[in-house]
Amino acid sequence: MSVHVGEAASALPFPEAAKKLVANSQLRRNVRHATNVIRTKRGRVIAEMDDWEQLRDSGKAIKDHTLAHLDEYLLQFEAACTKAGGQVHWARDADEANRIIVDLVKRYGSDEVIKVKTMTSDETRLNVALEAAGITPFETDLADLIVQLGEDKPSHIVVPALHRNRMEIRELFMKKMGLDSLGYQPEDIAAAARNYLRERFLRVKVGISGANYLIAETGSVVVVESEGNGRMCLTLPDVLISIVGVEKVIPRFEDLEVFLQLLPRSATGERMNPYNSIWTGVTPGDGPQAFHIVLLDNGRTKVLADPESRETLDCIRCGACLNACPVYRQTGGHAYGSVYAGPIGAILTPQLQSMEHSQTLPYASSLCGACYEVCPVKINIPEILIHLRTKVVDSGHAPLAERLAMKGAAFAMSKASRLSLAHAFARLGQWPFNDDGKLDNLPGLLAGWTEFRDLDAIPSQSFREWWSKR
Amino acid sequence: MVVQAMSAREAVLASIRAAQGGPADQSIPRLYSASVDLSPAEVVEQFADRLHDYNATVHHATVAAIPATIAAILATRQKTGLLIPSGLPPEWLPVGYTFRRDEGLSYADLDASQGVLTACDVAIALTGTIVIAHSPAQGRRALTLVPDYHLCVVRLSQLVATVPEGMRRMAALLPAPLTTISGPSATSDIEMIRVKGVHGPRTLEVILVE
Numbered sequence A: 001m002s003v004h005v006g007e008a009a010s011a012l013p014f015p016e017a018a019k020k021l022v023a024n025s026q027l028r029r030n031v032r033h034a035t036n037v038i039r040t041k042r043g044r045v046i047a048e049m050d051d052w053e054q055l056r057d058s059g060k061a062i063k064d065h066t067l068a069h070l071d072e073y074l075l076q077f078e079a080a081c082t083k084a085g086g087q088v089h090w091a092r093d094a095d096e097a098n099r100i101i102v103d104l105v106k107r108y109g110s111d112e113v114i115k116v117k118t119m120t121s122d123e124t125r126l127n128v129a130l131e132a133a134g135i136t137p138f139e140t141d142l143a144d145l146i147v148q149l150g151e152d153k154p155s156h157i158v159v160p161a162l163h164r165n166r167m168e169i170r171e172l173f174m175k176k177m178g179l180d181s182l183g184y185q186p187e188d189i190a191a192a193a194r195n196y197l198r199e200r201f202l203r204v205k206v207g208i209s210g211a212n213y214l215i216a217e218t219g220s221v222v223v224v225e226s227e228g229n230g231r232m233c234l235t236l237p238d239v240l241i242s243i244v245g246v247e248k249v250i251p252r253f254e255d256l257e258v259f260l261q262l263l264p265r266s267a268t269g270e271r272m273n274p275y276n277s278i279w280t281g282v283t284p285g286d287g288p289q290a291f292h293i294v295l296l297d298n299g300r301t302k303v304l305a306d307p308e309s310r311e312t313l314d315c316i317r318c319g320a321c322l323n324a325c326p327v328y329r330q331t332g333g334h335a336y337g338s339v340y341a342g343p344i345g346a347i348l349t350p351q352l353q354s355m356e357h358s359q360t361l362p363y364a365s366s367l368c369g370a371c372y373e374v375c376p377v378k379i380n381i382p383e384i385l386i387h388l389r390t391k392v393v394d395s396g397h398a399p400l401a402e403r404l405a406m407k408g409a410a411f412a413m414s415k416a417s418r419l420s421l422a423h424a425f426a427r428l429g430q431w432p433f434n435d436d437g438k439l440d441n442l443p444g445l446l447a448g449w450t451e452f453r454d455l456d457a458i459p460s461q462s463f464r465e466w467w468s469k470r
Numbered sequence B: 001m002v003v004q005a006m007s008a009r010e011a012v013l014a015s016i017r018a019a020q021g022g023p024a025d026q027s028i029p030r031l032y033s034a035s036v037d038l039s040p041a042e043v044v045e046q047f048a049d050r051l052h053d054y055n056a057t058v059h060h061a062t063v064a065a066i067p068a069t070i071a072a073i074l075a076t077r078q079k080t081g082l083l084i085p086s087g088l089p090p091e092w093l094p095v096g097y098t099f100r101r102d103e104g105l106s107y108a109d110l111d112a113s114q115g116v117l118t119a120c121d122v123a124i125a126l127t128g129t130i131v132i133a134h135s136p137a138q139g140r141r142a143l144t145l146v147p148d149y150h151l152c153v154v155r156l157s158q159l160v161a162t163v164p165e166g167m168r169r170m171a172a173l174l175p176a177p178l179t180t181i182s183g184p185s186a187t188s189d190i191e192m193i194r195v196k197g198v199h200g201p202r203t204l205e206v207i208l209v210e
């Protein structure tokens, strides 16, 4: 079995990648702007929910409960989906999943597919496998289209092209779509994408999607989206293939009422995203008449096996921890060398993939706790980061990780960042870890990251506060 | 292929079983609000408000006034007719306009149309959401997706206040495919500026019927 997570294996260690990116001020401005906008909107729509904390508690409990019974719920889903006319496949790793999908596309005689944003297929590098088999994948999410046409990489799990501004996108579209002219407004650019994809939506016979939730009780699959490209891919083709991580199952239909409240408010700061599609197997006379779903492990059961960090699998990919993270806001997503960026990427990638390649990621944080504070399913990311650092130390990689982290400390230090560094040390001075032999030099490692902090981003709740409350 | 698929299935399940274990399962708290303290009039007002927020246009009408309201909207939008699902109540349709039933129309037909008129199954005020279960009065999924304009009739009996209330009604509609629609399609992928209308209908208009 070989687990790979996008191109994380060949990526630069975080500090080296970050150093390059931090020097790119246009990129930093783009990332800063986008994350500020989402943070403001998120804050507004969460403040109006009196029961937000109760929803978070339920979301967390549903996810933890599911993980404790994951085999049962997957089997229940498989039975219900099969009964409704779906065909369920299982894949141990990325290559196996890609093989199943390539075989299916060929079996249905298509040499092209339309795709709705699926991080999981980015993780398995499905597009590379499809292209190698002579199958053309068309990404249809506007941001994914920007990434695909630009031969770029996604940098955010919800807004994958947030590192690009409109001028860059406009130029790219004109070049790749062969347009002589194109307006400067976002409306003009979106309209160009609509025209470019319209004919493909109506023509291509195989659609590929991920899923946000699988419902064990009913065998239903849920896709949450905004643009309608998801509905196009899920509805118009003759054949639909969904690739979904095993952790995406939830027990009951009623559980969805929790996540359909948590996700849009956390992800985009909307009360509800424009479209949710919920389908159960095959419906005669409506939508694809063949439905296949590939349930993917690719390292997830390895994460499940560690009780200290299995809650990583609770993640609903809302991206709130990225937007809140002072390190992410400085470096952007590419520094993480993985399709999963930001705090969730810093804990997920090294667990899915061997620690060797991504050992520096658990250090890509100042442990300020902002990610934990915003996470709709209360994943204790700082605690998992510390746990993974211990693992890095245990695996004998610490010297390299430390060296790299310290290199990171050589980044340009402004007066403001020196101030925040001092601020950070004031907090870190009271750490519960100083007497832990293995972690003696942690504050030194952390120092490498503290200058990423923004003074304005220091969360209201300090590390110590959440630590004592945990 | 089948043998290999079975072995992957067994292998994944075996890894899951080997990985599980740990603290005993806790019960799931459900202390969030399933309902709110709003009068029916306030719920209607909130729904209309949310739709406005999403740039959807809202009209109010009595049952008897449905055809006249539809006629007025079509006149304003300079449309001569719309597509309709096979089960749409015929008494809603005003005379003088062409309504074409979706009986096996091609995607190209849907794409070339002036828009679609449907009913809905559930509506949720708190989030300004319309739920369509693709039953006869709503049509297959493509019908409310490919046309660029969607006019939707929502009856107040279909309107609930909260997402949990809406979900309970939706559960009763399974296994029909369900689509929830909260405003016209949109993207904020370019500099986080909300652009109304990408691939789904770019214009959503709602008639609220008492």
Ligand code: SF4
Pocket: A314, A315, A316, A317, A318, A319, A320, A321, A322, A344, A371, A374, A375, A376, A377, A378, A379
């Ligand atoms: S870890 Fe939490 S905040 Fe981060 S993407 Fe996942 S669910 Fe969202």
